[in-house]
Amino acid sequence: MKRAWAMIVALATLAPGLAPPAKADPAADLKAFQGYFQTRFPTLALQDYVNGPYNFSANDRAQWKQILEFPPYSFAVDAGKTAFGTKFPDGADYASCFPRGGIGIAQDYPKFDEKTGKVVTLGIAVNECRERHGLKPLSLTKGELADIVAYMTSTSDGKPIHVVIPNDKRAIAAYEAGKEYFYSRRGQLNFSCASCHVQAAGKRLRGQYLAPALGITASFPVYRSKWGDVGTLVRRFIGCNKKVRSVPAKPDSAAYRDLAYFLTYMSNGLPIAGPGARS
Amino acid sequence: MKHTAILLGLAVAVLPAVALAATPQQVAAGEKIATTKSLGNCAACHSFAGAVEPGNVGPALKDVKAMIPDRKTFYAIVFDEQARNPQTVMPAFGKNLILTPRQINEVIDFLYTK
Amino acid sequence: MKRMALVVAAAVLGLGVAHAAGKVDAARAIAGAAAKMKIAAALDDQWTPAIAAFKAAKAADAAGDYAKAEASAKRAEALAAASIAQARSQKRLWQNAVPR
Incomplete structure (x- = not known):
């Protein structure tokens, strides 16, 4: 019996999902996050990620460039x-x-x-x-x-994103909450933000290329052809939540504030490219 | 004549044990589920013959009989692939009540024609 | 003739009892769904189909279609239960998706 328990404890320690959460380290997270994408798409430079879905199709990119000649925003x-x-x-x-x-x-x-x-x-x-x-x-x-x-x-076009997480317990807690939100599956379809924008980034959902999460905030607010006007990042959060069949949070909720904090921090160093245009 | 009737009766009796061939109606119902956004929407992530603007998040569904010969396994994949593969992004169509067991079977009937 | 009247009376009574029972069952199912959905909401993981099924249950109940109200409420409850299971399991599973 004792031996069985010891084995269970040993297994629990080994399983990554059951390991106690590591101490918060936003800088290490940032490095791993950007590194993940650079390994997956070695031909893309960091600043290319602000072009989102248009990195993956020459055809879509050409159409997008044409739209930008008379920017809809x-x-x-x-x-x-x-x-x-x-x-x-x-x-x-x-x-x-x-x-x-x-x-x-x-x-x-x-x-x-x-x-x-x-x-x-x-x-x-x-x-x-x-x-x-x-x-x-x-x-x-x-x-x-x-x-x-x-x-x-x-007025910030081209300036490197510079989100700061001060050494304040509350700031770190907000960052960690945003990180948990980003990676947690929700809704009847059981997708997290990361399911589409990390795991399936660069792949097609129907005819649309999924934008990598890296650089995704840089073009907001965006003019979306689907919307017919300009919307903020939080508008997109609400749209994504509804799409996975989850009741969205309130626009000024802590959940969305923290999510924006984590997600924008992950793009630190990339240039602001907003407002942008997307299909 | 009598013999044929007996044979027919026998055939019907053993059919469920063998594999029931899907009816055209079941295949058509499955196709509708696979291509409709509010239903299975398989085409969002998988390409298969006849799919309009299919995605490529998941594998292409071609020669599906060879890909997943066992129908029970196929059912399990559609019902809750995460139980088999924790990191999959495939929705749990059965577990999360997106499709009914009957609808899942119709989708399988349809995809087995691909 | 008398017998016939008795049969009819019994049938009407039976229907009335069934009707009342249906109303009670629908009300119980709606209360069950509401309770589960409250937990899902507290976990910040309410599913839109649960809301839709709950609305359908309330509408059917108001229209006196208790069988439909009960069925819709049971679906809402099942959806809420699935979302609760999702939210609770994600409390630890989310970390497996983080790039390292």
């Missing part, structure tokens, strides 16, 4: 620039809420807010700014807020 960027520059009723403006007046800072988001202990995406920061000045928050998925974020992101 340019209306959103223009509208966003106008909204961004409009003064609030109290005389303040968006620029007053952000470092460097909000120009060229998108690569630093999502950020951990030490005061609230929560992760703040650029969209949520825009809403916090509005609320501080007596305005109602906007929808985090599309419309005016997506336009403003598209404009702000356009």
